[in-house]
Amino acid sequence: AQSVAQPEDQVNVAEGNPLTVKCTYSVSGNPYLFWYVQYPNRGLQFLLKYITGDNLVKGSYGFEAEFNKSQTSFHLKKPSALVSDSALYFCAVRDMSNDYKLSFGAGTTVTVRA
Template identity: 90%
Template sequence: AQSVAQPEDQVNVAEGNPLTVKCTYSVSGNPYLFWYVQYPNRGLQFLLKYITGDNLVKGSYGFEAEFNKSQTSFHLKKPSALVSDSALYFCAVRPNSGYSTLTFGKGTMLLVSP
């Protein structure tokens, strides 16, 4: 069975500082990995995904994520945080073969202070 762990319920960072939101996964075979963001009172929005190829994936709003197969991680990063980045972030995984649905992590609340 596939699973996702987001070890931090909340991450606090000051505006202008770099941010990292952690995600580790477990899946049979190779993974497809996704990051979504949820702003208050909104549905989830797609940020980026890793399918194959380059381990560093660039996405929307200046976010990027690094796939590390040996550590089974897919951490979300941004060089300089904005107050408007404050939101709930979800990591999701599925195997890259066969028919399978996404498994989401429990989410990490990112709070960026001015």
């Protein structure tokens, strides 16, 4: 089965500093990777995805992610974090061996302090 791992439960950064949220994947075949954000008591919002092509993917709200095949990683990044970026972030992968379902990581809580 395909899976993703988010090694950090929590990431804390100061406003204006770069933000990185880590994700590693384990797939057989081509990976289809996604990032979502969740604000308190809300549903998940799609940020960006990697399907094929450029390793640097740009998404919503100034976020981008870098796909690294050799390191099997898909880290989410933002050059300058905002307090409003404080939320729960999920990495996900399409499980091609399991009816194309989305398999999610455990989530990383990002706190951006003013």
